[in-house]
Amino acid sequence: MTVAASKIAYQLVDRPRRSLGTLGRAAELSAAVLRYSVVDAIRLRMPIYEVVDQMWLLLKVTALPALLMAVPIGAEVSVQVGGIMNQVGANSLAGAASGLGVVGQGAPMAAGLLMSGAAASAIASDLGARAIREEIDAMRVMGVDPVERLVMPRFLAMIAIAPILCIIIVSAGVFAGLIISANVNHVVPGSFWQSFGAFATPTDLVFSVLKALLFAAIVVFIASLRGLEAKGGPKGVANAVNASVVLSVFCIFMTNLLVSQLQMMFFPARLA
Numbered sequence: 001m002t003v004a005a006s007k008i009a010y011q012l013v014d015r016p017r018r019s020l021g022t023l024g025r026a027a028e029l030s031a032a033v034l035r036y037s038v039v040d041a042i043r044l045r046m047p048i049y050e051v052v053d054q055m056w057l058l059l060k061v062t063a064l065p066a067l068l069m070a071v072p073i074g075a076e077v078s079v080q081v082g083g084i085m086n087q088v089g090a091n092s093l094a095g096a097a098s099g100l101g102v103v104g105q106g107a108p109m110a111a112g113l114l115m116s117g118a119a120a121s122a123i124a125s126d127l128g129a130r131a132i133r134e135e136i137d138a139m140r141v142m143g144v145d146p147v148e149r150l151v152m153p154r155f156l157a158m159i160a161i162a163p164i165l166c167i168i169i170v171s172a173g174v175f176a177g178l179i180i181s182a183n184v185n186h187v188v189p190g191s192f193w194q195s196f197g198a199f200a201t202p203t204d205l206v207f208s209v210l211k212a213l214l215f216a217a218i219v220v221f222i223a224s225l226r227g228l229e230a231k232g233g234p235k236g237v238a239n240a241v242n243a244s245v246v247l248s249v250f251c252i253f254m255t256n257l258l259v260s261q262l263q264m265m266f267f268p269a270r271l272a
Helices: 003-042 048-088 091-132 135-141 146-183 189-199 202-228 234-266
Strands: none
Touching: 003 146, 003 202, 048 091, 048 146, 091 135, 091 146, 091 189, 091 202, 091 234, 135 146, 146 189, 146 202, 202 234
16 A cells, blocks of 8 residues: 555544544533533532623624624615515515514524624634643643633623524614615505514524524534634634634534424414
């Protein structure tokens, strides 16, 4: 066997092995975070100050972009769907488009992409910088678990702000759609809200918030794992941030597809 063939064979065996190892470490980290969240809450040892501080930090980098993303999402849905509805004479269903488009898919996806971009990069860069400065190793030497001290507060903070981001995007997106429909497509506001309430059910909002919570957990676990395992100086931190964003976006799209399919299977759309 030639050297090139040996390298190819080694890569074919080594890459799946390393991928499985990464999945195993991610599962172990997720279980540890969930365990610490429950145990610290029961023992009344929850780092409230750290959680609130992380909530404020993450909310600062995501709230305004969420509002800025929500407005064009709602406006785009109204413009695109409104043109078709004008042609078929169904302007009264403009609110249904906002209800199904913004609430069902636009809001959770926008919140997830924001968290995977701004929040994931913030978490990965912070933990990665600590890792290359050997702060993580120093904490382990002192008997402090970095998962409990650093990852768990960020997980709780992200879980707390995820519904806030989702509600902000839903509210701003729907109102933007109402303004566009009323002023551009000449839809009566009462008709807009009537069709919105007929097609957008509380179940859609519940699943929208549920998706945001799942996306938040995925972002924290991926960004924390990449950050804690960063090596090689500033270049390693940059690679950790890049990997966190890319993997988070991919996992968010796959999770959204899975949850949407489950929703359609067990809670099929019907008029409210």
